[in-house]
Amino acid sequence: MNQTPPExxxxxxxxxxxxEHSALTLAALAEESxxxxxxxxxxxxxxxxxxxxAVRGLCRLAGEPEPRMRALWELAEAEWSRRSSIRPPQTRSRDDAPADTKTVPAPPVHRRAGRRVWLVAAAVGLLTACGVVAVAATTDQGSGGGFHVSCRGAACNGRDPGVALCGVEPQTLLDLVTPTGAGLEIRYNPLCRAAWARVWNTRVRDRxxxxxxxxxxxSVTVNDPALRDxxxxxxxxxVPGPHATLTACLVTSPRPAPLxxxxSAP
Known part of the structure; x- marks a missing residue:
C-alpha cells in the first residue's frame, strides 16, 4: 500500500x-499490552x-471511553479492506486439520460503555458515515449499481475475501481472545454467502x-514473523445455509490440541 488511507x-x-495522554513510552506501552x-x-x-x-487496550490505559474510537476503527477497517482487495492473494497451506480436536469455551470479550453523552453522539455521527459505506458494500448484484462482490456460495470457496470484495463491511459472528492471547474472529458476508476466519497476536507456525x-x-499458517501482530x-x-455451523480451530505451540x-450463520 503506497499511501495510508485517510481513515x-x-x-x-x-x-x-x-x-500522549497516557504518558506511556512505546516500551511501556508494549509492556502494558x-x-x-x-x-x-x-x-x-x-x-x-x-x-x-489493541485500540481498546490503549483506550483503557488512557481512560478513554470506547464508542468514539470504535467508530473510527470501523471506518479505518472498511477502507483498509477495500484497498487490500486489489492485492494478490497470499499463498496458504490447505492441509487437513488434526483429528484430536478439542473444543473449549470462548472467553468473553468485555466491552465498556461510554462515560459521556457527547462522545456517544460523536460515535453515532461517525457510524452514520460508516452507513454510507455499508450501503455501497451491501448493494445486491444485478441491482444496476453500487458495490458488487465477485462470487457467491460455492464459487467463493478458496478465494481471498479481499480480492472477492467479500471483506468489505462484513458481519462478525464470533469475536474472542484465546487462552494463548491471540484474537480470533469468524466473519460473514451475506452477499457472498461465504465466511472466513482471522487471527492476530499470533506466533510463527500457528495455523x-x-x-x-x-x-x-x-486454512492459513502464520509463516512470517512480520504477520504475528x-x-x-x-x-x-x-456457508451451506441459514444457521449453518462454522468452526474455527487454532493450532498453536506448545498446546498439543487445537483450540x-x-x-452459527444468520
Whole structure:
C-alpha cells in the first residue's frame, strides 16, 4: 500500500493522542499490552491497521471511553479492506486439520460503555458515515449499481475475501481472545454467502482452519514473523445455509490440541 488511507491516518492520529495522554513510552506501552513495540510503531504511524483489541487496550490505559474510537476503527477497517482487495492473494497451506480436536469455551470479550453523552453522539455521527459505506458494500448484484462482490456460495470457496470484495463491511459472528492471547474472529458476508476466519497476536507456525458442513476446509499458517501482530485470515468458505455451523480451530505451540470455537450463520 503506497499511501495510508485517510481513515487509517485519522485513527493513527487519535491513537497517538491517546498514547500522549497516557504518558506511556512505546516500551511501556508494549509492556502494558499484548503487542510489541514494533507493532505499536506501525499502528501509531498508520502503516498497519491495529486489531480492535489493541485500540481498546490503549483506550483503557488512557481512560478513554470506547464508542468514539470504535467508530473510527470501523471506518479505518472498511477502507483498509477495500484497498487490500486489489492485492494478490497470499499463498496458504490447505492441509487437513488434526483429528484430536478439542473444543473449549470462548472467553468473553468485555466491552465498556461510554462515560459521556457527547462522545456517544460523536460515535453515532461517525457510524452514520460508516452507513454510507455499508450501503455501497451491501448493494445486491444485478441491482444496476453500487458495490458488487465477485462470487457467491460455492464459487467463493478458496478465494481471498479481499480480492472477492467479500471483506468489505462484513458481519462478525464470533469475536474472542484465546487462552494463548491471540484474537480470533469468524466473519460473514451475506452477499457472498461465504465466511472466513482471522487471527492476530499470533506466533510463527500457528495455523488457523475454518470448516462448515460438506464444504472444503480452509486454512492459513502464520509463516512470517512480520504477520504475528497483523490480521492473518483464511480463504473464503461457502456457508451451506441459514444457521449453518462454522468452526474455527487454532493450532498453536506448545498446546498439543487445537483450540476450536463455533458460531452459527444468520
Amino acid at each position: 487509517c491516518a485519522r485513527l493513527a492520529a487519535e491513537l497517538r493522542r491517546l498514547r 499484548a503487542y510489541s513495540k514494533s507493532s505499536w510503531q506501525r499502528y501509531l504511524s498508520g502503516k498497519a491497521l491495529p486489531p480492535w483489541l 488457523l482452519t475454518l470448516s462448515a458442513h460438506d464444504e472444503p476446509q480452509q 497483523a490480521f492473518v485470515y483464511t480463504p473464503l468458505i461457502a 476450536c470455537y463455533s458460531a
